[in-house]
Amino acid sequence: MTNSSLFQDALQVIPGGVDSPVRAFGALGTDPIFIARGSGKHIWSEDDRMYVDFCMSWGALLLGHGFPATIRAVEQALRRGTSFGAPTKLETELAAIIRRNVPSIEKVRFVNSGTEATMTAVRLARGYTNRPKIIKFDGCYHGHSDCLLTKAGSGAANLAEASSAGVPAEIVAHTISLPFNNLELVEQAFAKNAGRIAGVIVEPVPANMGVIVPRQEYLTALRKLTQKEGALLIFDEVITGFRVGLGGAQERFDIAPDLTTLGKVIGGGFPVGALGGRADIMDTLAPTGPVYQAGTLSGNPIAMTAGIASLSHAEQNPQIYSDMEAKISVFAERWRAHSNLSIAHIGSMFTIFCTENNVRHFEDAATQDGQTFKKLHTAWQEQGVYMPPSMFETAFISPLHTDEDLDLLIAGVTSPEME
Numbered sequence: 458m459t460n461s462s463l464f465q466d467a468l469q470v471i472p473g474g475v476d477s478p479v480r481a482f483g484a485l486g487t488d489p490i491f492i493a494r495g496s497g498k499h500i501w502s503e504d505d506r507m508y509v510d511f512c513m514s515w516g517a518l519l520l521g522h523g524f525p526a527t528i529r530a531v532e533q534a535l536r537r538g539t540s541f542g543a544p545t546k547l548e549t550e551l552a553a554i555i556r557r558n559v560p561s562i563e564k565v566r567f568v569n570s571g572t573e574a575t576m577t578a579v580r581l582a583r584g585y586t587n588r589p590k591i592i593k594f595d596g597c598y599h600g601h602s603d604c605l606l607t608k609a610g611s612g613a614a615n616l617a618e619a620s621s622a623g624v625p626a627e628i629v630a631h632t633i634s635l636p637f638n639n640l641e642l643v644e645q646a647f648a649k650n651a652g653r654i655a656g657v658i659v660e661p662v663p664a665n666m667g668v669i670v671p672r673q674e675y676l677t678a679l680r681k682l683t684q685k686e687g688a689l690l691i692f693d694e695v696i697t698g699f700r701v702g703l704g705g706a707q708e709r710f711d712i713a714p715d716l717t718t719l720g721k722v723i724g725g726g727f728p729v730g731a732l733g734g735r736a737d738i739m740d741t742l743a744p745t746g747p748v749y750q751a752g753t754l755s756g757n758p759i760a761m762t763a764g765i766a767s768l769s770h771a772e773q774n775p776q777i778y779s780d781m782e783a784k785i786s787v788f789a790e791r792w793r794a795h796s797n798l799s800i801a802h803i804g805s806m807f808t809i810f811c812t813e814n815n816v817r818h819f820e821d822a823a824t825q826d827g828q829t830f831k832k833l834h835t836a837w838q839e840q841g842v843y844m845p846p847s848m849f850e851t852a853f854i855s856p857l858h859t860d861e862d863l864d865l866l867i868a869g870v871t872s873p874e875m876e
Contacts, residue, residue, distance in 0.1 A: 458503055458504070459503075459504055460488050460489065460490055460491050460502065460503065460504060461488045463491045463503055464488040464489060464491070474489070475489065479845075479846060479847050479850065480846070482846045484827065484830065484831070484846060484847050484848065485830075485831055485834055485835075485846055486831065487835075489846070490502050490508075490838075490843070491503040493505070495510065495522030495523060496521075496522050496523050497521045497522055497523070497855075497857045498510060498521055498522075498854075498855055498857040498858050498862065499522070500522065500843060506841070507841060508838075508841055508842060508843035509841060509842050509843065509858070509862045509865060510522070510843045511842065511843060511844050511845070511852040511853060511854065511858075511866075512843055512844065512845050512852065512853065513853040513854070513855060514721075514726060515696075515721065515845070515850075515853075516664075516696050516700055516721050516722065516806070516851065516853045517720075517721035517722060517724065517725075517726055518726055518853075518855065519699065519700065519722045519767060519771065519805075519855060520767055520770060520771075520855055520856065520857075521855040521856070521857045522726075524725070524766075524767065524770070526766050526767075526769075526770055527725045527726065527763050527766040527767050527770075529766075530762050530763065530765070530766040531725075531727075531759060531762055531763050531766075533762075534758055534759055534762040535759065537758070538758065539757075539758070539759055540753075540754060540757055540758065540759075541758065542753055542754075544756070545756065545758050545761065547756070547758050547761035547762060547765065548567055548756040548761055550761070550765055551565075551567070551723070551761050551764045551765050551768070552564075552565040552567070552733075554764075554765065554768045554769065554772065555719065555723065555731065555733060555768075556733070558699070558703045558704055558768075558772070559698070559704055559705060559707065559708070559717060559733065560704070560708075560713065561707060561713040561714055561715075561717060561733075561734065561735075562717055562733035562734060563733075563734065563735055563736040563739065564733060564734070564735075564736050564739035564740070565731055565732070565733040565739075566731065566732045566733070566739065566742055566750065566755075567729065567730070567731050567755050567756040567761070568729075568730040568731065568732065568750070568752055568755050569728055569729065569730055569752055569754050569755060569757070570600070570720065570728060570729075570730045571599075571600050571693075571695035571718065571720035571721070571730050572599075572600025572601055572602055572730070573600075573730050573752070574600075574695065574718035574719065574720060574730035574731055574732045575599040575600045575602065575605060575658065575691075575693055575695070575718050576600065576602035576604075576605070577732050577742075577750045578656075578658065578691050578693075578716050578718050578732050579591055579602070579604060579605065579655075579656070579658065579691075580748055580750070581716065581732070581738065581739075581741060581742060581748050581750075582655040582656035582658075582688075582689045582691060582715075582716065583655045583656075584741055584746070584747060584748035585655075585689065585738050585741045585748070586655040586656070586687065586688065586689065588652070588653050588654060588655035588688070589631040589653060589655065590631045590632070590633060590650055590653045590654045590655060591604065591605075591631065591632050591633070591654070591655055591656055591657075591658060592633045592634075592635060592643065592646055592654060592656070592657040592658070593605060593607065593632060593633070593634050593635075593657075593658050593659070594634065594635055594636065594637040594659055594660075594663075595608065595634055595635065595636050595637060595818070595819040595820075596637055596663055596665065596666035596669075596818060596819025596822060596849075597637060597658075597659055597660045597663050597665065597666075597693070598660075598665035598666075599658055599660075599693050599718075600695075601621070603619075603624045603628045603629070604628055604629055604631070604632050605632065605658070606619065606620050606621045606624055606629075607619060607620055607629045607632050607634050608620040608634060633646050633650070633654075636818050636819070636820065637659075637663060637669065637671075637817075637818040637819065638669070638671065638672065638675055638817050638818050639818070640675055640678050640679070640682075643657070643678075643679065643682060644682065647682065647686050647688075651686075652687075654686060654688045655688060655689065656683070656688050656689035656690065656691050656715075656716075657679060657682075657683050657688060657689075657690055657691065658691040658693055659676075659679065659690075659691070659692065659693065660692075660693045660694075660696070660697070661676055661692050661693075661694065661697060661705075661706035661707060661710060661712070661714075662696075662697050662701065662706045662803055662806070664696045664697065664806060664850075664851040665696075665849065665850070665851075666816075666818075666819045666822040666849050667801065667808035667810055667816060667822050667848070667849055667850070667851060668801040668802060668803060668806050668807060668808040668851050669801065669816060669817065669818065669822075670801055670802075670803050671710070673710055676710050676712050677710075677712065680712050680713070680714070683715075689714075689715040689716055689738070690712075690714040690715050690716075691714060691715065691716045691717070691718070692705075692706065692707055692712070692714040692716070692717045692718070693717075693718045694706055694707065694717050694718060694719055695718055695719060695720035695721055695730070696720075696721060696806075696851070697804070697806075698717070698719040698720070698721070698722060698723065699719075699722040699723060699768060699771060700721070700722055700804055700805060700806060700853070701778070701803055701804030701805070701806065702778050702804060703771060703772065703775060703778070705717070705719075709803075709804075714734070715734050715735055715738060716732065716733070716734035716735075716738060717732070717733050717734060718730070718731070718732055719731040719732075719733065722767065722768075723764045723767075723768065724760045724763055724764050725760075725762075725763030725764045725765075725766055725767035725768075726763055726767075727757070727759055727760035727763045727764075728754075728757075728760060729757075729760040729764060777856045778804065778805070780856060781804065781805035781854055781855075781856060781858075782803075782804050782805065784854065784858070784859075784860065784863070785802045785804075785805065785806075785807050785854065785863070786802065787860070788807075788860065788863040788864075788866075789802050789807065791863075791864070791867060792809070792866070792867060795867050795870055795871070796867070796870045797813045798810060798811060798812065798813065798829075798833075798870075799812055799813060799814060799815060799816060801816060805853055805854050805855070806851050806852070806853055807851070807852050807853075807854075808850075808851050808852060809833075809852075809866070810822065810825055810848070811825040811826045811827070811829040811830045811833065811848050812824050812825045812826065822849060825848050827848070830848040833869055833870070834846065836869035836870070836872040837865070837866065837869045839869075839872060840865045840866075840868050840869050840872065841865065842865050842866060842869065844866075
């Protein structure tokens with residue numbers, strides 16, 4: 458069946474034909490590609506076209522599709538049972554792997570998605586500090602929980618406005634949304650709301666407006682400011698955790714947040730999320746504390762098994778991180794020699810921005826040219842490349858991607874589709 462016919466079928470039974478909006482290819486004005494299978498660095502569509510995959514399930518597949526050790530472990534786990542709703546030693550084992558690689562994390566609570574992890578982190582910050590307000594940053598996406606689904610108000614330090622229908626103004630009344638990379642505005646927000654800010658939540662490397670590599674002094678200042686003001690610093694490392702290195706972005710920038718949210722890579726391709734941090738804060742969660750959180754499938758044995766297999770391989774082969782980063786760094790130089798379009802990268806993540814300007818925050822990212830993106834994405838598809846179908850998203854590689862694979866992106870720039 459063609460992608461078009463599959464999409465028409467989906468539209469009859471699924472709102473918008475997809476279960477997550479960006480999958481609809483709305484920015485491209487075409488029908489989405491329906492995926493049939495994946496292996497290594499490749500995926501195949503239902504109409505049997507093969508693509509080099511630079512999406513990697515939005516970063517979750519650090520080691521590629523169908524990593525053999527993960528598949529073997531999951532096959533064995535399936536025979537033991539798919540869900541128990543009770544403790545298993547697998548949760549303790551995966552938590553231990555996370556704790557020894559991310560020193561700021563002393564205890565871990567597993568959940569089922571990144572959204573659930575960040576929602577819980579905000580509730581925990583408020584419960585621990587007994588303060589109502591949260592600071593977030595424009596362009597940093599922390600899932601679709603009500604209080605974080607916001608955009609900046611009319612003034613830079615004003616309260617946020619809901620960015621979705623169905624979110625009452627009262628829900629986001631305690632959320633302050635500020636431009637990323639501007640410390641002065643954070644300081645102003647703390648001064649204006651003295652003693653009322655529970656925490657600051659930030660993607661240490663924003664990846665939902667494209668990759669934005671932060672200034673070291675910015676993250677360091679956020680750490681110092683939150684400590685001074687008695688607020689918690691929450692690093693949303695759902696994307697960067699175990700992606701930019703075993704210790705995530707916090708290891709790379711030598712920052713110890715109070716709380717960290719994780720997802721994607723730690724599930725080895727299965728649905729998962731996690732919240733971790735200082736023991737005294739984490740013990741505020743039920744059943745030891747008054748902040749409630751629960752989930753029937755939390756700590757699911759299949760997701761835990763896949764995570765253990767994937768992270769164990771990464772621990773035993775840490776050179777994969779330096780190898781992937783070196784590969785992208787070399788590619789970025791080749792890209793700049795062939796195109797004026799800006800590129801940003803860190804670890805195994807990169808974004809090609811459809812603008813010639815350096816992108817430092819969401820307002821910069823929003824200046825991209827949508828028509829250029831459509832042409833470029835079409836050209837990439839013709840080259841047999843699957844890139845994220847939005848110019849505000851991040852691309853990823855695995856250890857299996859080669860220089861030749863990355864050069865397909867350069868070939869797209871000079872293709873007839875770009876004329």
